[in-house]
Structures are given as C-alpha cells and as structure tokens.
Amino acid sequence: MTGKTHITGGIAASLAFAQITHYDPVILLGAGVVGAILPDICHGGSKIGRTFPMLSKIINTLFGHRTFTHSLLFLILIGALLNAVSVNEAVTAGILVGMVSxxxxxxxxxNGIKLLFPLKITVRFPITTKTGSIAEYAVFAALSLLSVYFGYEAFSFYF
Incomplete structure (x- = not known):
C-alpha cells in the first residue's frame, strides 16, 4: 500500500478507536498517523524512510522489508518502549492502533508481511491487490469515507 493509504487507514482506525475509548480523539488521530507510517521505516523510499534515511538503511540491511517492523514482536516492543518512557496512554494507544492498521x-x-517474525511465514489475506492498483484506490476511497464518518462522530462534541 502507498503512504497515503496507510495514513488514511491510520486516521480511520484511530478515529474509530476513539469511539470506544475515553481518549482525546485529537491525540489518537496524531499518534495514529505516526503509527500508520512507522512500520515502513524499513523501506528507504517510504515517507518515514526518507525522513530518517540512515535508520531506514540500517533496519533494512538487518531485516529487510516487511519483516521485523511488520511483526507482532515489533508491535509489542514499541508498546513496551512507549510504556517504559511514560508516554501518554492516548499516544501509546494511537501509535499501536496506527501500526495495526x-x-x-x-x-x-x-507480498503480505512476516507477522510472526522471526518465523519466515508470510501472512496475507486470501484476496490481495498490488500496491498502487485500482483496488488500492478503492480501499483509499473507502478509508477516506470512514475517516469522515468516524471523525464526525469523534468531534461532534466540539460542535
């Protein structure tokens, strides 16, 4: 998936999560976007990879793309790290929700992902698409609509 689809997915997921929690939707939203792009730190051409090129190169050299940073192990480590440094609970939740999206x-x-890294098992859905395809654009459009819906619900108390 492209960066814009991941970002939109993070927005939709974090705003949906705001519906079932007491966390501030603004914090969840910002953290959800960060979490949505974080796993692609292993890819130098990604939005986050271009922002941190040296770190991206090191991670890619050590693990490759869609392995460690796309695994449950990485998700757990990021969650533990955020809890250890006493980050706001809403920030931690938003980042993790964005990563899951x-x-x-x-x-x-x-290509799927190595969700169970270090096991070399590829996990993907039975029906898949290519990055940048028309199907991805349809997913992007659906996530955009969900973002508007959940955003309206999450921020309705401001109006």
Missing part, C-alpha cells in the same frame, strides 16, 4: 493493509497485498 498498517499491518492489516499490507496483509491485503500480494
């Missing part, structure tokens, strides 16, 4: 979207691609 990223994993789900990448499982819908032909």
């Amino acid at each position: 990223h994993y789900i979207l990448d499982m819908a691609t032909k």
